[in-house]
Amino acid sequence: MKQFHHIGLPAENQETPIDGEFWVEGGKLWLTNPDHHPQRVEWLRYAPGHDRDPRFRDHPHICYEVDDIHTAVEGKTIVRPIGDMGDPPFALAAFTGEDGILVEYIQVTGKRRWFDAPLEG
Incomplete structure (x- = not known):
């Protein structure tokens, strides 16, 4: 599975400040939740x-949600290696360079x- 998740x-x-933004300590930045934007923008x-x-x-x-991150980035130019996302972690994330x-x-x-x-389940 590879599905569009958001554009950052x-x-x-x-x-x-941007309405709805929140602080992410691990990234030293504020960002917004793309689930709350009609075009799935993460500011x-x-x-x-x-x-x-x-x-x-x-x-x-651009961000894609995948079911196997290791397979998704295999053979690609890695800009930021696979690592935990969030505290506590809720996802694995990696950045690649593709087509510029x-x-x-x-x-x-x-x-x-x-x-x-919110927590699910």
């Missing part, structure tokens, strides 16, 4: 002085589907 867009104004706003790779901070990415853009793959493993989502 850096906020135009990194200093202005990203980085903390001042953030040392994130400019490819993430300055460019959009960043592509994120996530495999949901926990009992919630996003950073701010």
Whole structure:
């Protein structure tokens, strides 16, 4: 399974808070939940002085949810290796470089589907 999950867009104004954003300590950024946007946009706003790779901070990415992240990224150019997503973790995530853009793959493993989502089951 490979299904579109969201498009991640850096906020135009990194200093202005966005409605519905929340802080993600592990990433040192604020982001929004794409489940709450009609076009499934995840807005990203980085903390001042953030040392994130400019490819993430300055460019959009597309994200797919997959059922096997290892198979999904096999043979691709890895930009950020597979790692836990969230605290506590709810997914595995990795970024690849494909056709000149960043592509994120996530495999949901926990009992919630996003950073701010309620626990399921």
